[in-house]
Amino acid sequence: MQNKLRGIASLRLELLQSYGFMARNWHLTKRYWGWEVVWFFYSLTSGLSVVFIAQGAEALTGSAPGFDVQYLTMYLIIGTLVWRYLSNIFMLTSEVIAWERWEGTIEYTLMAPVQRWVHLVGQTGYSLVYSLITTLAIGIAMALFFELDLADANLLGAGAVILAGSLSLIAIGIVASILPLLYPERGAQMTNVVEAAFLLISGVYYPITVLPEWMQAIAVISPVTFVLDGTRAAVLEGAGLAELWQYILPLLILGVLALPIGLRLFRAAENYAKRTGRLKRVG
Amino acid sequence: MSARHRPAEQPALVVEHISKFFHLPQPPLWKRLLGARVELPAPGELPVISEGEKAPVAAVDHVSFTIERGEIFGVLGPNGSGKSTLIRLISTLLTADRGCARIFGIDIRADEMAAKQLISRVSVDAAFFKKLSPMENLLYGARLYGVTGSEAKIKAYEILGRLGLKRATYTEPMEEMSRGMQQKVAIARAFLTSPILLLLDEPTTGLDPRSKREVRAFIEELRDSHDATILITTHDMEEADLLCDRVSVIHEGRLVATDTPAALKRSIATNGEQPTLEDVFMRLTGEKLVDRDATEAPGT
Numbered sequence: 157m158q159n160k161l162r163g164i165a166s167l168r169l170e171l172l173q174s175y176g177f178m179a180r181n182w183h184l185t186k187r188y189w190g191w192e193v194v195w196f197f198y199s200l201t202s203g204l205s206v207v208f209i210a211q212g213a214e215a216l217t218g219s220a221p222g223f224d225v226q227y228l229t230m231y232l233i234i235g236t237l238v239w240r241y242l243s244n245i246f247m248l249t250s251e252v253i254a255w256e257r258w259e260g261t262i263e264y265t266l267m268a269p270v271q272r273w274v275h276l277v278g279q280t281g282y283s284l285v286y287s288l289i290t291t292l293a294i295g296i297a298m299a300l301f302f303e304l305d306l307a308d309a310n311l312l313g314a315g316a317v318i319l320a321g322s323l324s325l326i327a328i329g330i331v332a333s334i335l336p337l338l339y340p341e342r343g344a345q346m347t348n349v350v351e352a353a354f355l356l357i358s359g360v361y362y363p364i365t366v367l368p369e370w371m372q373a374i375a376v377i378s379p380v381t382f383v384l385d386g387t388r389a390a391v392l393e394g395a396g397l398a399e400l401w402q403y404i405l406p407l408l409i410l411g412v413l414a415l416p417i418g419l420r421l422f423r424a425a426e427n428y429a430k431r432t433g434r435l436k437r438v439g
Numbered sequence: 440m441s442a443r444h445r446p447a448e449q450p451a452l453v454v455e456h457i458s459k460f461f462h463l464p465q466p467p468l469w470k471r472l473l474g475a476r477v478e479l480p481a482p483g484e485l486p487v488i489s490e491g492e493k494a495p496v497a498a499v500d501h502v503s504f505t506i507e508r509g510e511i512f513g514v515l516g517p518n519g520s521g522k523s524t525l526i527r528l529i530s531t532l533l534t535a536d537r538g539c540a541r542i543f544g545i546d547i548r549a550d551e552m553a554a555k556q557l558i559s560r561v562s563v564d565a566a567f568f569k570k571l572s573p574m575e576n577l578l579y580g581a582r583l584y585g586v587t588g589s590e591a592k593i594k595a596y597e598i599l600g601r602l603g604l605k606r607a608t609y610t611e612p613m614e615e616m617s618r619g620m621q622q623k624v625a626i627a628r629a630f631l632t633s634p635i636l637l638l639l640d641e642p643t644t645g646l647d648p649r650s651k652r653e654v655r656a657f658i659e660e661l662r663d664s665h666d667a668t669i670l671i672t673t674h675d676m677e678e679a680d681l682l683c684d685r686v687s688v689i690h691e692g693r694l695v696a697t698d699t700p701a702a703l704k705r706s707i708a709t710n711g712e713q714p715t716l717e718d719v720f721m722r723l724t725g726e727k728l729v730d731r732d733a734t735e736a737p738g739t
Contacts, residue, residue, distance in 0.1 A: 169585045176582025180568070180575070187570040187612065264566045266585035267530045269555035430534045433461060436527075 170274045177278025178285075184255075185286065196290065200297050206361055207302060211417030220257045225279055229302055230392055231296035235360040236298070238387050241291040241318065242325050242380055243351055248283030249329025249353075252276065254336040254344040262435055272426065273419055280326045308394035316397070320404045323411025328379070330418035336427040354380050382407050449544040451668035452506040452529070457538035459524055460485075462493040479537055483693065498524040500692035501538070508543075511662055511669045513683035515676070515720055521692040523563070524671040526640045529670070530560045542636055556584070559634035563641040564623035569614040573599065573624045576613060577631055584632035591631060598627040603653055614695055619646045626654055630661060637661065640673040643678060651675075655682055676717040686716070690724045 172185070185192060210228035213221040256262035265275075332350050336343030357364070357371050358380035364372050375381050386403030389395040429435050443648045458479065462484055466475040480486055482501040486513060499521045506512045514515075516522045527533040529540050531551050540547045547554040567576045572597060581591030599609060602623040613621055622645060629637055639658070642649045656676065661667045673679050679686050680700045687697040696703060 172585060172587065176579055179582070179588075180571070180579040183571050183579075184568060259566075259568050260564060261566045261568060263527075263530075263562065264560075264580070264582070267532050267555060267560060269556075269579075269585075270583050271552070279502050332540050380663050390515045427534070430532065433533055435532050 170271065170277075173241045173270050173274050174281060175280035177275060178282045180287070181279070196293065199240055199290070200294050201223040203233075203240065203294060203298060204301060206236055207232045207298070211302075226303070227392065230305065231388065232361060232390050233295075233298060233302065233304070234391055235384060236290055237295050237342060238318065238384055239355065239360045239380070240294055241287045242321065242383060243355070244282050244287035244290060245280075245322055245325045246329045246332070246351055246354070247347075248286060249276075249280050249326050250332035250347040251336075251344070252279045252330075252333045252348070254333070257336055257340060257344070266426070266435055272423055275421065276330060276422070280329070283326075283329075284322060306391070309392075310390040310394050310396060310400075313395060313397055314390035317383055317386035317390060317400055317407070318402050318406035320411065321379050321386075323409055323416055324379035327411060327414030327418040330415070330422055334422055337422075337425045337429050338434065340436075354378060359379075359384055379407055379410055449508075450505045451508045451543060452512075452670065453509065453527070453541045454525075455503050455538050455540070456501050457499060457503070457525075457528055457540060458497070458501050458534045459499040459521075459528055459533060460536050461498055463495045464488060464492065464516070477536075497692045499528060499535075500591075502689070502692070502694050502697040503538075504687055504694065504697055506668055506670060508668055509662060509666060510684045511658070511671065511682050513686035514670065514672045514689055515716075516672070516689035517674075517678055517724055520689045520724075522689055522715045523640055524692075525689070526560065526562075526638050526670070526672060530558055530638055531555060557635040558638060559584075559629040559636075560638040561622075561625045561631050561640065561642045563644050565613075565618070565625040567613045567621060567624065570612050572610045572612060573604070573616075573627075574609045576624065577628055580628045581631050586632060594631050595627065598630050599624070602627055602657065603650070619650050622646055623650065623654070628656065630657070633665060633669060637667050637669045639669060641673055642671065643675060644674070651678070654738055658682060662695045676715065677721060680716045688720060688723045695723045 164221070208230055209231055210225055213223075213225060213228070256265050308392065332347045335346040339346065357375040358378045359366065359367075359375060360380070363373040364381060367375060382403045386395075386400055386407075389403070390400055446723070460479065464475055465471065480487070480495075481554070482495070485495045485497055487588075502521075502525060514522050514525060524533065528535050529542075529547065531554065533546055534548070542554050542557050545554045545557070555586065568579070571579070577595045577599075578588050578591050583614050586594075596609075600606075604620060604623060604627075608616060608620065609719075613624065616624070622642065626642060629639075637658075642658075643654050646654065658669060658671070659682065662669055671679075671682065683700060684698050686703065687694045687698065688703075689695070696706075698706070700716050704714050704716060707714050707719055707722050
């Protein structure tokens with residue numbers, strides 16, 4: 157009985173602490189609202205710029221395109237939205253330390269009696285909600301520009317693929333967040349390189365078959381490739397859950413394996429930072 | 440042992456032979472992979488290095504002391520003497536190369552999470568999310584220590600009010616506040632979590648005389664009413680004299696004296712003179728208070 161009560165008290169504390177990180181991030185989002193507006197328009201305009209390529213195919217080639225413009229439009233919209241969602245999750249998770257360094261709060265946060273996984277649950281929980289809402293907003297805005305044909309789309313299936321893929325991106329984000337821990341001054345920029353590499357190799361705006369062979373070899377193990385292929389199959393071809401399983405299962409396995417590895421690596425990096433004095437506020 | 444368990448017979452803080460070095464020569468990687476460790480120098484000694492290598496620094500060198508429950512213990516030292524490194528070691532932000540620290544019997548390395556629940560720290564830099572308001576920052580901090588939002592709000596209003604902050608500032612971004620006001624919020628944040636051991640790293644630096652006095656009164660009250668034990672580092676000799684039950688003087692990473700302010704002053708008194716704590720400091724460190732802008736090691 158006593159153990160049970162202790163367990164409940166511990167769970168309550170962990171939930172409160174996780175909520176503390178989420179509430180802090182919500183307050184930061186509100187305070188930086190101007191930046192949020194700028195980021196929304198930037199994301200929308202860059203997404204539209206890509207999708208208009210499909211609409212301009214005829215004008216570009218000077219002849220009627222030998223492909224379905226509507227299909228290509230949807231293909232690019234899916235790439236834009238899925239990438240916006242996944243890259244937001246990656247970015248917010250990988251910035252768990254970078255934010256603390258920018259604000260000078262790293263020592264305060266890391267000396268608080270919070271298990272690191274609780275800290276990361278708070279940060280990633282917020283990143284999931286934030287990414288979902290901002291991506292939906294961009295999707296709605298894009299729908300004002302293009303006619304979306306979702307008649308045969310399996311939207312629930314697409315949601316399941318994206319959700320399964322989120323786990324892997326969180327795990328990769330946790331591993332990338334080690335960089336600002338180890339390299340106080342340049343770590344945050346290094347995470348941008350990781351994000352750019354995923355954009356290049358994962359078939360966000362084109363099939364990975366157009367890539368050089370050595371890139372294709374990397375692309376087939378990128379979780380972003382699986383998410384994009386699965387989402388396109390669900391939305392463009394109306395693939396059912398049975399067909400989507402080939403995308404969901406590897407994503408779940410990757411996520412379940414990568415999350416504890418990411419957490420373990422983070423802990424090792426934190427211990428190294430404590431040994432070498434790298435937690436001191438910088439940047 | 441429960442985090443909040445404080446056996447009466449246990450001292451609040453025991454620091455034993457704690458040392459932290461930076462830039463010590465490392466064995467080659469292959470030797471380290473085979474388990475070779477960095478050779479730690481003896482007290483007061485540093486290894487000879489070859490040309491081009493970074494000079495090793497003994498930021499804290501075999502420091503030992505005990506603080507009893509309810510005591511206000513001051514650590515005095517010039518810039519770069521190791522005060523902040525010592526505080527970082529106790530607050531688990533740095534790992535000691537040698538020695539250990541126990542808070543009410545809890546070894547900070549063996550049971551880091553339990554030790555963290557007992558301590559709070561106010562550093563010389565008020566570390567806040569600058570765009571957030573004092574209230575938002577306090578709520579964030581309180582939740583990390585298990586204090587609910589509603590509970591924290593009530594306490595925050597009380598503490599901020601008593602520290603002399605106007606209500607209108609509670610919801611304004613921290614970046615719009617003066618450094619002194621930010622430091623008061625930092626102190627409020629530490630008090631909010633009802634720490635059993637409070638680590639104050641130059642908490643009144645940059646505050647005006649009135650604010651300094653308010654903070655001192657609050658520190659004393661925290662000790663008297665909340666049964667807290669306080670470790671404070673400061674450059675302000677008058678503050679140390681007024682506040683501290685005992686003080687240690689740290690110089691080049693080593694403690695050179697520990698006693699009550701009165702006993703330290705007596706120890707250097709000659710020919711009926713009444714020396715101040717500043718005189719004691721000068722005598723023990725051979726330096727002026729803040730004239731040594733030392734090149735600081737990563738953790739100092």
